[in-house]
Amino acid sequence: MNADKNDQKKLIRTSYSKDISVDFDNKNITVIGWIVSMRKQGKIYFMMLYDSTGPLQIIIKKGVSPDDIFAQAETLKEHSSIAVRGTIKKNEKAPNSVELHPEEISVLSTANKIPPFSLYGGQLPNIDKRLDIRAIDLRRPSAQSIMKLRAKTLQLIRNFYIDKDYLEVNTPKIIATATEGGSALFPMLYYDKEAFLTQSPQLFKEQLVLPFEKVFEIAYAYRAEKSRTLHHISEFISVDMEQAFIDYKDVLKIIEESLIYLKDDLLQSSSEHLD
Amino acid sequence: MNADKNDQKKLIRTSYSKDISVDFDNKNITVIGWIVSMRKQGKIYFMMLYDSTGPLQIIIKKGVSPDDIFAQAETLKEHSSIAVRGTIKKNEKAPNSVELHPEEISVLSTANKIPPFSLYGGQLPNIDKRLDIRAIDLRRPSAQSIMKLRAKTLQLIRNFYIDKDYLEVNTPKIIATATEGGSALFPMLYYDKEAFLTQSPQLFKEQLVLPFEKVFEIAYAYRAEKSRTLHHISEFISVDMEQAFIDYKDVLKIIEESLIYLKDDLLQSSSEHLD
Numbered sequence: 011m012n013a014d015k016n017d018q019k020k021l022i023r024t025s026y027s028k029d030i031s032v033d034f035d036n037k038n039i040t041v042i043g044w045i046v047s048m049r050k051q052g053k054i055y056f057m058m059l060y061d062s063t064g065p066l067q068i069i070i071k072k073g074v075s076p077d078d079i080f081a082q083a084e085t086l087k088e089h090s091s092i093a094v095r096g097t098i099k100k101n102e103k104a105p106n107s108v109e110l111h112p113e114e115i116s117v118l119s120t121a122n123k124i125p126p127f128s129l130y131g132g133q134l135p136n137i138d139k140r141l142d143i144r145a146i147d148l149r150r151p152s153a154q155s156i157m158k159l160r161a162k163t164l165q166l167i168r169n170f171y172i173d174k175d176y177l178e179v180n181t182p183k184i185i186a187t188a189t190e191g192g193s194a195l196f197p198m199l200y201y202d203k204e205a206f207l208t209q210s211p212q213l214f215k216e217q218l219v220l221p222f223e224k225v226f227e228i229a230y231a232y233r234a235e236k237s238r239t240l241h242h243i244s245e246f247i248s249v250d251m252e253q254a255f256i257d258y259k260d261v262l263k264i265i266e267e268s269l270i271y272l273k274d275d276l277l278q279s280s281s282e283h284l285d
Numbered sequence: 286m287n288a289d290k291n292d293q294k295k296l297i298r299t300s301y302s303k304d305i306s307v308d309f310d311n312k313n314i315t316v317i318g319w320i321v322s323m324r325k326q327g328k329i330y331f332m333m334l335y336d337s338t339g340p341l342q343i344i345i346k347k348g349v350s351p352d353d354i355f356a357q358a359e360t361l362k363e364h365s366s367i368a369v370r371g372t373i374k375k376n377e378k379a380p381n382s383v384e385l386h387p388e389e390i391s392v393l394s395t396a397n398k399i400p401p402f403s404l405y406g407g408q409l410p411n412i413d414k415r416l417d418i419r420a421i422d423l424r425r426p427s428a429q430s431i432m433k434l435r436a437k438t439l440q441l442i443r444n445f446y447i448d449k450d451y452l453e454v455n456t457p458k459i460i461a462t463a464t465e466g467g468s469a470l471f472p473m474l475y476y477d478k479e480a481f482l483t484q485s486p487q488l489f490k491e492q493l494v495l496p497f498e499k500v501f502e503i504a505y506a507y508r509a510e511k512s513r514t515l516h517h518i519s520e521f522i523s524v525d526m527e528q529a530f531i532d533y534k535d536v537l538k539i540i541e542e543s544l545i546y547l548k549d550d551l552l553q554s555s556s557e558h559l560d
Contacts, residue, residue: 023530042530044495062450062498091529118530148496157497161453168440175337178436183458183505184471184482184520196459198473198482200519201511207459207473220319221423222432223337230458230505236476244475245459255298255317255366255393 021093021116028063032107034098041066041110042093042118044149046130048086055083059094059110060149067104068094069111079112089121089146155283159276164228166275167249170268171226176251179225181214183207183232194234196244207232215252226251296368296391303338307382309373316341316385317368317393319424321405323361330358334369334385335424342379343369344386354387364396364421430558434551439503441550442524445543451499451526456489458482458505469509471519482507490527501526 024040043061050056053072058065069075070083086092096112125143127135129150134140140147147153172178184200185208195206211227218225231248251264276284299315318336325331328347333340344350345358361367371387400418402410404425409415415422422428447453459475460483470481486502493500506523526539551559 062452093530145492145495148493154496157452157454164453165443165447168443172440177337177432178439179432180505180522182520184507196473196475198471200471201509217420218423220420221429230455232459234476245457247455255368 021095021114023093026063027059027061027066027106030066030098030106030108030110032100034108035100037098038095038113039098039110040093040095042091044091045086045088046149048083048088050083055080057083057086059092065105067101067109068096069099069101069109071111075111076113079115082115086115086117087121088124090117091119092117159280159283162276162280163272164247166272167268168228170271171251174224174264176224176226176253177218177222179215179218179222179227180229181208181211181218181227183230196232196234209233210248211250215250219252219254223255224251224253296370296389298368301338302334302336302341302381305341305373305381305383305385307375309383310375312373313370313388314373314385315368315370317366319366320361320363321424323358323363325358330355332358332361334367340380342376342384343371344374344376344384346386350386351388354390357390361390361392362396363399366393367391368393434555434558437551437555438547439522441547442543443503445546446501446526449499449539451501451528452493452497454490454493454497454500454502455504456483456486456493456502458507471507471509484508485523486525490525494527494529498529499526500528 021040023042043059046058046060048057055070057068059068070080072080093116094112095114096110098108099111100107101109125146184205186205195209198205209231211229215225227250230245232245296315298317318334321333321335323332330345332343334343345355347355368391369385369387370389371385373383374386375382376384400421459480461480470484473480473482484506490500502525505520507520
């Protein structure tokens, strides 16, 4: 069965990979994702399909699977996006101890090119090669973990300050003059006036404690400081807090508390991304 | 007792206004905040002190309060920040049904000027006058409510997408070329190259659904479109979501759901700011 508009309409996702457990044995389900690997061993195709929640093994067997599915398997390429309807069977050796036996496959998007390096094992090429196909490079399991940990970290820092009654504020990033001495600024044109990208919310947050006492901001800041490493960038995200009626010892205590909270929660909530 | 370095060290906040209830009757506490109003009626001073959590009434009475406190009251100015130690007494007519009888007052910062308009009632001047002293203008109760509702709204939208397994991403705001046709861009200088401020994370989020399937971003965007109203600004915050394998009907459903969730939660959690 080849992909066409009608097929695509028929297949509606019923499940995400991570939710499919042995309790789904013999259930008919539909999943959508991208093909991560496709191996043929004798009369069996082993396909690994990923969606945003993780892997699902798909088995296509000559004489067992429908003939048209077995024929279609030959044409399926890694990194293509497909929808698959089929029956779940227990298999202790597969991810989540289940595999899918397809009865209908719809190709949503065919990969025209295969990445020049394997995302799932082997030597990684240098950063420039990876950035050329960054959207695909980010499918690597370790890249997925880094991005998920990063999002979780920002979420936890936010929650930490919100729980302690700090008001989240958003201050201007286009400014008329330098905020702090020393840093080099990126100049820009604000209509017919010269302006700059802010290198810090410092002066704004100092003003905002007058009405709100406790504020924080998580926002971009910009410093026109060239660097020879990969780790110092001109556009970065800063976490800024400001509070009235306290001294530097209180500030140190709050920051320490936030880091401990962050560490404890990440170890609990994100252990699968920390290995 | 006048303010000096030693006084300031002595007074450590024990309570926030909103937490002081009739259960505090006869308790000795210390609060820190700014003086919102100061009226003298015969031999009594009525002071309203605000901290970030709300108001607390302070009473200074000739012959009852210590003599030096009564003398000091004459010198206290509205909008000054002070720390006050004293005893809580029930008073049904006061906010939270309590008032504070001070035994020690330390002036942390004296207001040199009084705002040219009242923040707590009466006619408001035009926006330009208010922006001249914006940090003080934001002490107005309605401005406080607006900023708190705004922060809560962003927090709820974030939680809505995080709960549904969307990955929060942060894409570059300095870009090399226009993202979408039509919009006017702010030009800037990125070291020795021309660059622009992004008007939308559109192209980045489209790429990011390849590895992550469901993403969202809450971030600044910039459009060089002059406006004659106060409500259309060149720097704004946009909420962007993007998801693979769905169509426009699903998108409408998700957006509708998010707005209902937002409305329901705000009515519950923030009713005091919605009047």
